[in-house]
Amino acid sequence: MIPGVSINEILTLTSILFFIGVYGFITRKNLISILISVELILNTSVINFVVINKYLYPELLQGMLYSIFIIAVAAAETALAVAIIINIYRRTGSVAVRETETMKH
Amino acid sequence: MEKLIFYILAVIMIASAVAAVSSRKMLRSVVYLLFVLIGAAGLYFQMDYNFLAAIQLTVYAGGVVVLIIFSVLLIQHIEMELEVAKKYRQSISALLCLMGLSLVLATIYAHPFEATGVTTTTTTAEVGRALLSTEKGGFILPFEVISVLLLSAMIGAIVIAKGGNEIEKSPLEKIEAEKLLEEITKEVETEKVPEENIGV
Numbered sequence: 001m002i003p004g005v006s007i008n009e010i011l012t013l014t015s016i017l018f019f020i021g022v023y024g025f026i027t028r029k030n031l032i033s034i035l036i037s038v039e040l041i042l043n044t045s046v047i048n049f050v051v052i053n054k055y056l057y058p059e060l061l062q063g064m065l066y067s068i069f070i071i072a073v074a075a076a077e078t079a080l081a082v083a084i085i086i087n088i089y090r091r092t093g094s095v096a097v098r099e100t101e102t103m104k105h
Numbered sequence: 106m107e108k109l110i111f112y113i114l115a116v117i118m119i120a121s122a123v124a125a126v127s128s129r130k131m132l133r134s135v136v137y138l139l140f141v142l143i144g145a146a147g148l149y150f151q152m153d154y155n156f157l158a159a160i161q162l163t164v165y166a167g168g169v170v171v172l173i174i175f176s177v178l179l180i181q182h183i184e185m186e187l188e189v190a191k192k193y194r195q196s197i198s199a200l201l202c203l204m205g206l207s208l209v210l211a212t213i214y215a216h217p218f219e220a221t222g223v224t225t226t227t228t229t230a231e232v233g234r235a236l237l238s239t240e241k242g243g244f245i246l247p248f249e250v251i252s253v254l255l256l257s258a259m260i261g262a263i264v265i266a267k268g269g270n271e272i273e274k275s276p277l278e279k280i281e282a283e284k285l286l287e288e289i290t291k292e293v294e295t296e297k298v299p300e301e302n303i304g305v
Contacts (some may be wrong), residue, residue, distance in 0.1 A: 002151045004108035007218050010148070013115045015209045017122050017141070019202040024126025026198040027190040032131060032177055036138050039169065040122055046161075047145055054152045055220045061227065061235045064157055065244050068236075071164050072251045076258035078169045082176045083266035089180050090268060096188075 007055040011048065018044040031085050031095045035078065042074045107151060114151075118144035129187050131177050139170045156229045 002010075021040030028034050046067045053063025089095050118141050125137035142165045149158035189195070236244050 001220070001222070001224055002107050002111055005111045007220050008213060009111075009115075011213045012210060013118065015206060015213065016119055019206040019209075020119070020122040020126055022205070023198055023202040026201075027195055028126065028187075029190060030131070030187055032173065032180070033126075033134060033187065035173065036134055037126060039138060039165075039173075040125065040141060043142060043145055043165070047148060050149060050152065050154060050157065054154070056218065058221060058223045058225045061232065062242075064154060064227070064232070065235060065247075067157060068160060069247055069251055071160060072255060075164050075169055076255055078172055079262045080258055080265070082172050083262040085176055086179060086266050087268055095180055 001055050001058070007051060010051045010055075014044045014047045014051070017047075029097050031081075031088070031097060031100070034097070035081050035085070039074065039078070042070065046070050111148075111151060114144045114147045129189065131181060131187060132174065135170060135173050135177060138173075139166055142166045142170065153224070153226055156227070156232050 001007075018041055021037045021044065024037035024040065025034055028037060049063045049067045049070070053060065057063070085095055088100055092099055094100075121137040121140035121144070125134045125141065128134040128137060142161065146158045146161040146166065149155075149161060190198075235242075236248050239245050
């Protein structure tokens with residue numbers, strides 16, 4: 001644990017970051033910007049796992065290992081999302097959400 | 106000292122996150138996201154999880170951000186500005202997010218967390234043993250599943266990004282091409298008619 005910093009302060013920081021990510025997810029109109037917001041949300045959830053593991057159960061490792069798995073899944077998700085976005089751009093010439101309403105092949 | 110560093114990190118992370126979701130230039134918002142991820146790695150270093158901080162720096166800051174930057178560069182011009190949502194939509198979503206945030210914060214501060222106060226150092230060897238142990242509480246099965254997932258995601262990304270053989274034109278171009286084709290056929294027909302008349 002960080003000396004002098006309580007768990008509530010770190011959880012406050014992560015929830016502020018989480019809702020900033022949610023705000024970006026709602027207001028952005030571009031696929032890549034939405035991907036950035038999703039990365040923010042995933043990252044705050046990872047921090048939450050780690051913080052709760054460190055402060056409440058410091059002798060266990062489960063939260064930290066789960067955060068490693070979340071990071072791996074996030075990396076796979078980003079690679080797939082970037083591939084899909086590039087393919088959509090080649091087909092429609094745009095990455096705006098409004099112009100990707102049909103997803104048929 | 107640690108408290109001061111934590112507050113500096115928190116301010117940097119929140120400011121960069123706000124800039125990342127509100128910047129109108131896409132490349133800049135990716136770089137702001139990079140600052141948030143590096144701040145998270147700093148938090149892990151403070152909590153004495155060195156291995157996790159190294160993973161955060163290499164996978165997130167090194168891999169994911171570079172991937173997103175490449176896609177931005179492939180898709181848009183650097184100086185192109187994004188369109189933003191309308192003002193009233195922005196304020197409505199900001200209000201919704203503030204309501205959700207206050208709800209979550211109220212729940213967090215109402216819950217009595219029983220922090221143990223014990224500080225233990227986790228070595229990388231312990232992490233490796235826990236990841237590969239087959240005993241109760243071991244993580245060997247998720248570890249193997251995640252490796253298969255990464256492999257399949259890699260193959261899927263290659264297949265999707267490669268695309269089919271023919272690349273479709275954009276719908277607008279298609280419509281214009283169809284119009285052009287109709288005009289040409291009309292012209293050909295009108296040209297044909299007088300010739301037939303002459304023949305008769």
